[in-house]
Amino acid sequence: MKKVFYLLVFLVGTLGNLSAQMVLFEGTFEEAEEKAKEEKKDLFVDFYADWCGPCKAMASEVFTRPEVGEYFNAHFICLQVNVEAKENANLAKTYRVIALPTMVFIRSGKELRRIEGVKAPEAFIKEAKIALGEELSFDQLYDKFKKDKKNFELQQQLLLDAPVFMSSLQGYDREKWASRIESLFPDYLKNKKLENMVNEQDFTILSMYHSQVSKQDPIFDFVVAHFNEYAQIVGKEQVSGYLIGLNNSYIIQLCKKGDLAYKDRLGRVNRDLKEVYSGITFGSLSVLDAITLLSDATYYLYKQDERKFFENMDKYLAGMGDKAELEDYTQSLEDLSVAYNGNLSKTAYTKSIVWITKALEKEMSPQLRTRLLMMMGQCFQSIDNKEKAKQAYNQAFLVSAEISDKMQMKQIQETIQQCLLGL
Known part of the structure; x- marks a missing residue:
């Protein structure tokens, strides 16, 4: 695969x-x-x-x-x-x-x-x-800021407007403005102070410019400590989504590096982050159990311990039951392929077929269904089951006819035909 x-x-x-x-x-x-x-x-x-x-x-x-x-x-x-x-x-x-x-x-x-x-x-x-x-245009706003660098309102507006402004730039202009904007956030944070940033605009700025967590992270810890205040201002779901995204990403980052400090980070889920995670469910699993299983699975995956990876993922998916979503399967397939650079064992290919079969029961676009069927064909081909591989590729070809982008459909169909010729 x-x-x-x-x-x-x-x-x-x-x-x-x-x-x-x-x-x-x-x-x-x-x-x-x-x-x-x-x-x-x-x-x-x-x-x-x-x-x-x-x-x-x-x-x-x-x-x-x-x-x-x-x-x-x-x-x-x-x-x-x-x-x-x-x-x-x-x-x-x-x-x-x-x-x-x-x-x-x-x-x-x-x-x-x-x-x-x-x-x-x-x-x-x-x-x-x-x-x-x-x-004012972004350029005009920036010129005004240069003459009044202690003006928090100008700094705030520049930071809020920067992403849209940057999306319209290319080449040298983009590089020039990127370097200017890069220094704005730390200066704004330093001068305004976190305690004065419990408001909707500044939460938006924090969520845009503070997108990664470190071991000692005063911004993350401040938002956690003021979770209820932020939740009243911008909504609990939005604040939870921001904090959960940061925390989960950091845990996975540690797992991929083989750093057991991820276990200490998991402990916060039932401590100061308990209220943050309270709005999500994982079937019959507790929040901590679910995140622990996913984290352990990732840790063992990057340790090349295939058996323990599947053991943890099986427990997670069993606990999720009917609540397991399409992304639970597709993300696992992606992680597996990336970690092993596409060179899986026959056991892994066989397990992938089970996950793909489950994923295909969900609703999805014709593009994704086609590609999952192609992956299934590749898996069957890799375990020397050419008949099943042929069936999967043929089914993928039929489903691909539903793709509205005709150029994309043609490219995918050509790839499927090449796969069939390679059997």
Whole structure:
């Protein structure tokens, strides 16, 4: 088994109320300009193409949101321009449309600001406010901060806005801003002090910029000590998710290094972290038992003790029972393949077949089902059961026909055919 396939989860935003969505002007660019002049508004132009997936995503998932419609309808005449239409060629050239989607804010024929690529609703509205001068751009905010470096509000806003700003940069610009932003968080933390950071904005900053735990970790310990306060402000689930993610990642990191200090860290689950973990369940297992089994399994896996790895995982999955999720199986398969670089024993291949069979009982995308069936074929092939391998590959080929991305479907089917030829 040389490859482990990954599940991509796409989060699709809910559509807004049609009556509150962005109103799109029906007419030419010149007519839209005249309409904007009459209503004393600015012009928003969405340059798109019918084949452009991100353009469709903006139109269906962002333009339709009530909050977007409310703001844009009040401040702009909104127009969509198909760049593939011959009559729009000069307009696309005038506004330098070289990537799609390109969205331009215009006042009296002059560009105020542009957006390239997909933006989330909140970020999209923010871009519009920057175009109108209602908010500062990231560059302007940073220039203001340089003149007033003790201003916590400016530092806070820069840290909150940085991820979205950085996502739009490439090359030298990205490197330049990355080095500037890198020093902001420790300075902010040092000057403002943790005791003054029990609020929603600063929790967001901590969760964005403090993403790894160390043995002596004052930030992690502070949030744990003030768990109930943070939970009241931003919600228990969000605070628990942040702390559990950090703690579990640190435990697994220690396990992979063969550091038995992970056992000391596990002890905190029933002590100061008990309330943090109280919202999750593991079938018939206690939280501590479940996390201990997973941790021990990982420790033995990276010690190349296959028997103890499977022993702990079997206990975990048995305790989970019907509550075992798809990811419980796929993550175990991934860990196994990575630890052994895809070169498993026949016992491991046989065990993997059992896990794949269980995983296939769950709901999943055609892509993942296809890839799990391919993995099953590889496992059967590795234990010299060519007939079962052939069945798995053939089933994978049939399921792959349900994949909507036809290019991806074709590539996968070609790989399956190569696997069948190799039997």
